[in-house]
Amino acid sequence: MQCSFKDISKLINKSNHIIITGHLQPDGDCLGSMLALYLYLQDIGKKVQVVLDDEIPLSFRFLPSIQEIIRPSQTLCSQADLIIVLDASDIERIGNLSTQTSCPILNIDHHKSNTNFAEFTYLDLSAAATGEIICDLFDYLHYDPTQAIANCLYTAIATDCGFFRYANTTSATLRKAAFLVDFGAQPNLISESLQMRAPEYIAILTGVLQTLEFFHNQQIAAITVDLTKNPLLDSEGFIDYPRYIEGIRVAIMFKIVDENTIRVSMRSTDIDVSQIALSFGGGGHLRAAGCTLTDNYLNAKDKILAAIENMLRDD
Amino acid sequence: MQCSFKDISKLINKSNHIIITGHLQPDGDCLGSMLALYLYLQDIGKKVQVVLDDEIPLSFRFLPSIQEIIRPSQTLCSQADLIIVLDASDIERIGNLSTQTSCPILNIDHHKSNTNFAEFTYLDLSAAATGEIICDLFDYLHYDPTQAIANCLYTAIATDCGFFRYANTTSATLRKAAFLVDFGAQPNLISESLQMRAPEYIAILTGVLQTLEFFHNQQIAAITVDLTKNPLLDSEGFIDYPRYIEGIRVAIMFKIVDENTIRVSMRSTDIDVSQIALSFGGGGHLRAAGCTLTDNYLNAKDKILAAIENMLRDD
Numbered sequence: 001m002q003c004s005f006k007d008i009s010k011l012i013n014k015s016n017h018i019i020i021t022g023h024l025q026p027d028g029d030c031l032g033s034m035l036a037l038y039l040y041l042q043d044i045g046k047k048v049q050v051v052l053d054d055e056i057p058l059s060f061r062f063l064p065s066i067q068e069i070i071r072p073s074q075t076l077c078s079q080a081d082l083i084i085v086l087d088a089s090d091i092e093r094i095g096n097l098s099t100q101t102s103c104p105i106l107n108i109d110h111h112k113s114n115t116n117f118a119e120f121t122y123l124d125l126s127a128a129a130t131g132e133i134i135c136d137l138f139d140y141l142h143y144d145p146t147q148a149i150a151n152c153l154y155t156a157i158a159t160d161c162g163f164f165r166y167a168n169t170t171s172a173t174l175r176k177a178a179f180l181v182d183f184g185a186q187p188n189l190i191s192e193s194l195q196m197r198a199p200e201y202i203a204i205l206t207g208v209l210q211t212l213e214f215f216h217n218q219q220i221a222a223i224t225v226d227l228t229k230n231p232l233l234d235s236e237g238f239i240d241y242p243r244y245i246e247g248i249r250v251a252i253m254f255k256i257v258d259e260n261t262i263r264v265s266m267r268s269t270d271i272d273v274s275q276i277a278l279s280f281g282g283g284g285h286l287r288a289a290g291c292t293l294t295d296n297y298l299n300a301k302d303k304i305l306a307a308i309e310n311m312l313r314d315d
Numbered sequence: 316m317q318c319s320f321k322d323i324s325k326l327i328n329k330s331n332h333i334i335i336t337g338h339l340q341p342d343g344d345c346l347g348s349m350l351a352l353y354l355y356l357q358d359i360g361k362k363v364q365v366v367l368d369d370e371i372p373l374s375f376r377f378l379p380s381i382q383e384i385i386r387p388s389q390t391l392c393s394q395a396d397l398i399i400v401l402d403a404s405d406i407e408r409i410g411n412l413s414t415q416t417s418c419p420i421l422n423i424d425h426h427k428s429n430t431n432f433a434e435f436t437y438l439d440l441s442a443a444a445t446g447e448i449i450c451d452l453f454d455y456l457h458y459d460p461t462q463a464i465a466n467c468l469y470t471a472i473a474t475d476c477g478f479f480r481y482a483n484t485t486s487a488t489l490r491k492a493a494f495l496v497d498f499g500a501q502p503n504l505i506s507e508s509l510q511m512r513a514p515e516y517i518a519i520l521t522g523v524l525q526t527l528e529f530f531h532n533q534q535i536a537a538i539t540v541d542l543t544k545n546p547l548l549d550s551e552g553f554i555d556y557p558r559y560i561e562g563i564r565v566a567i568m569f570k571i572v573d574e575n576t577i578r579v580s581m582r583s584t585d586i587d588v589s590q591i592a593l594s595f596g597g598g599g600h601l602r603a604a605g606c607t608l609t610d611n612y613l614n615a616k617d618k619i620l621a622a623i624e625n626m627l628r629d630d
Contacts, residue, residue, distance in 0.1 A: 165502055191480035198561055209520065
């Protein structure tokens with residue numbers, strides 16, 4: 001059932017023990033929204049727990065109360081009378097928790113791909129982030145965010161619109177960010193925490209940038225990340241280097257997971273890379289897609305390049 | 316004389332031929348503010364010219380009317396009855412134009428280091444960018460920006476606050492950005508244009524990253540850019556690499572302009588680098604400052620490092 005903020009307010013009021021969760025491979029929007037709602041529900045005196053069936057990336061450890069996020073367990077879920085699933089468009093995306101619960105689920109999300117899996121759904125496709133919806137909810141509830149909540153929501157919103165760079169940035173997005181700054185959000189602390197890297201990062205980046213290759217008349221640029229040499233390597237943002245080169249229509253990042261597993265990310269300016277990803281069992285969006293090939297690096301590279309060149313030729 | 320928006324409005328009204336200029340080594344705030352004001356003055360029917368005594372970096376060629384910016388000449392200046400200097404805190408910062416003019420100067424700026432050099436000065440230290448002041452001026456004048464002007468001002472504001480990442484980002488900054496999006500500013504087009512690089516960029520960046528050095532117990536990180544090898548090199552953003560390393564308190568970029576000219580940019584987390592820049596004849600802000608040393612690279616580096624280490628020790 002599609003629900004309103006009024007319905008959400010009623011659901012929360014009548015629930016005594018609420019579990020908040022989000023999607024696997026959590027991002028800033030997922031974690032920021034979870035923690036903002038968690039802190040609010042605590043503030044109004046609810047029994048509430050934040051649960052996630054995945055590791056939390058180290059770069060988010062600056063978020064207030066992030067250490068309170070726990071892994072799901074059977075006991076936990078059997079006691080709850082409401083589960084709030086944030087920023088996940090699909091029940092599979094919340095992991096193990098989905099098989100452990102029989103209590104009603106309220107899903108708050110902004111993804112077009114939302115499968116309407118929950119008993120109660122609040123879906124706002126115009127929101128750049130789930131964090132925007134939580135902002136609107138607080139506004140509806142006349143709740144003034146604390147500084148901790150403001151920082152969580154600013155992180156949620158800013159990370160999902162690339163710090164107000166992506167096409168999903170609306171004036172409403174920016175006004176909510178302004179509202180959060182008024183309530184104490186600290187853009188510089190958030191941004192610096194998110195950008196902070198270990199001292200060895202620059203050497204790793206330098207190594208990755210040295211793998212840059214051009215193909216198809218400088219219309220394709222590819223970089224390669226070798227995870228067998230450095231399994232903990234965080235390749236977040238690396239694909240932007242081949243992506244923002246003049247004349248490049250398709251950027252590729254090959255990640256060598258092991259000898260026979262090659263993970264491929266693609267970005268394009270004008271061709272549908274989700275088709276290519278799909279043909280190798282992957283998926284994604286028109287301009288940003290990915291897949292995993294069970295093959296060695298050179299074969300995988302040949303296959304992906306052939307598929308892209310084929311599409312560029314047809315164009 | 317410190318002046319108000321009312322004074323600015325009167326000055327503009329009584330002037331027939333206005334020249335707009337900005338500082339050498341123009342950045343997004345300088346160029347975006349210049350073009351926004353230029354387009355406005357054109358729109359209200361003034362004879363107006365945009366003049367700059369320096370090269371325009373290629374990354375800004377997407378800005379509306381950027382091709383209208385011309386180099387200064389004697390004839391030009393002798394005809395003007397008002398010169399508006401934007402985003403420059405010092406008369407030397409506008410280059411040759413300063414020696415060619417006897418007509419009154421209106422200076423609109425947001426830098427603490429402003430020397431009050433003009434007949435009329437509008438200085439707002441709380442503004443993250445001169446673009447914010449131009450926004451306020453348009454608001455005072457009840458002028459609705461065109462899409463071209465909105466894109467110029469969004470560029471001005473966003474570049475000077477690091478796309479809403481720096482500590483100078485206030486809720487007013489974000490609300491002005493929202494206002495500009497309402498009037499057609501396109502954050503994604505601006506951001507993509509600014510991020511776009513020439514194909515050789517990554518090789519250059521890789522070379523620069525290889526110059527990374529650490530000093531003072533890994534509290535200082537420095538990179539060196541050799542402009543004698545590559546005079547056209549755009550080093551914008553390079554300083555963020557040493558800056559966002561865990562534990563680094565001061566990041567430095569040395570630019571070798573020629574054998575005896577070393578340009579220095581500094582960023583800090585907790586010490587006042589503008590003091591150091593000032594002591595070498597430069598200037599800037601508390602956490603971001605720069606200066607130019609007439610010395611060889613090794614001497615310049617020693618002097619700057621000694622000054623920073625001295626301040627870190629006193630801390």
